[in-house]
Amino acid sequence: MKKKLLIIGHTWPEPQSTAAGTRMMQLIQLFQTAGYAVNFASAASRSDYCVRLSERGVMEHSINLNDSSFDHWVKEEKFDAVMYDRFMIEEQFGWRFRESCPNSINILDTEDLHFLRNAREVAFKNNEDVSAVHLNNSIAMREIASIYRCDLTLIISEYEMEFLQNQFRIPKELLFYVPFLLEPEMLQKLKATNFKNFKERTHFSTIGNFIHKPNYDAISHLKTDIWPLIRKKAPKAQLHIYGSYESPKISQFHNEKQGFYIKGRVPDANRVIQNSRVLLAPLRFGAGLKGKLFTAMETGTPYVGTSIANEGIFTKVKSNSYNTSALFAQQAVKLYTDQLQWVQQQEQGFKTLKSRFNIHLFQDSLISRILEISTHIEKHRLNNFMGKLLQQQAFNSTKYFSQWIEEKNKE
Structure with missing residues (x-):
């Protein structure tokens, strides 16, 4: 029984x-x-x-x-x-x-x-x-x-x-x-050849439940402090922000002239994230594991994160974390433009999921x-x-x- x-x-x-x-x-x-x-x-x-x-x-x-x-x-x-x-x-x-x-x-x-x-x-x-x-x-x-x-x-x-x-x-x-x-069947599919490559992707993305306070703060932080720095180096790039439970205080961040797009809820997060070149996760407070980073790694999408974002994912967090606006933006642009580093981080994401979350x-x-x-x-x-x-x-x-x-x- x-x-x-x-x-x-x-x-x-x-x-x-x-x-x-x-x-x-x-x-x-x-x-x-x-x-x-x-x-x-x-x-x-x-x-x-x-x-x-x-x-x-x-x-x-x-x-x-x-x-x-x-x-x-x-x-x-x-x-x-x-x-x-x-x-x-x-x-x-x-x-x-x-x-x-x-x-x-x-x-x-x-x-x-x-x-x-x-x-x-x-x-x-x-x-x-x-x-x-x-x-x-x-x-x-x-x-x-x-x-x-x-x-x-x-x-x-x-x-x-x-x-x-x-x-x-x-x-x-x-x-x-x-x-x-993560299921072994899914992990076996984590190969670069199963996803769009560096040149086939474009723009930045982020995703998260909008009523979650750390996510709201991260979007505000992006809009005010980080995105202007990224746009100076990549003026044609766009940031696509996906998430559930959009409210007026989230919608007000939308600005097409600045390349800052609030996209709202999507039925399949993996489908939209795998089209972007880099995911951004400038979380300044929070706890636990961050689902957005798993979505990124599961879709072969390199990301830039803070120490709060990376906590619990890697055994050593500091080397992969960027906690100031200037360093965060600098790493975002580097990943967006450097194909070699992009490929290396994609592979690191695959290895991390396979070795730590099976x-x-x-x-x-x-x-x-x-x-x-x-x-x-x-x-x-x-x-x-x-x-x-x-x-x-x-x-x-x-x-x-x-x-x-x-x-x-x-x-």
Whole structure:
């Protein structure tokens, strides 16, 4: 009989709109390949762009916040495991699931460390280096508490794995590194001959969800500081900016005379990016892995990135990073005009994906770790006193507040 996994989503997956949606679909496929019957539930409304999971063998469920019907449902279904899509979901549903399925394994997928992204944003806006003052924020308290309450937390970046252990002393036994996961069949197609070459491509590009704050800042940074420098050296070049959820504050950047084009949502990111010669990613704050850089490497498109953009992709970030406007623009023009360097970076991208992000490097070890914890769940939890303490605190606050809201909703 198949093991049953419940995934509680922050949103319904939109792989064509967000990197988080892409990662969720990768994880779903991983668990299905491992023999799990996957159920996906969310309290969020569905957009026109979310994936029809039922067509991919996943049972779909709409659930409500602060509603005990969830408790009865999961108790009846007897799920072997639950995976929370970000710490906010664990806060809302974790206590309910644990009461209904006390012996089932609880997994948290952070997507990226939200508190780290927030700390970097605050430090950036204040023109300060990130310090303990920024890191010890209220989001950190909540997110790290969620990590302790869960039996295993999936971390998308090697940097964040080391950061959690070194900065916050979180036990390694509670963490598991799972980056973006690429199928071998796709990796085998990563050859220069399968893509347009240097001379067949033109213009610059970038892509990203426009409501994501790091992406909005990067576009603003491009428009004000970087693109004018690039245009001085490449006056006929254009920058094509793709992304979902365009708003007036994004649309206002569009200026054809300056070669600055806001293109908006596209159904296939790979198709448009593989036509451009260079992708630009001047991210100044953020966390996790950046989906736009994977899109670039998957389409044989060299890119220019900052240290924030490159974090977690390479073992050594600094040599590939350009953090000032002048250096960033200089490297962008060099890649745009130097065919030899362009070809070398394209090949580096292929090698990086093949050596570091093949799903086979992670799938068996993750499933084995989950099985090991499930088999020795009592011992695993006894060794995590902090988790038991924080679960108790959650029961004393979140549980009763949620029940109060449920009763109020009945009035």
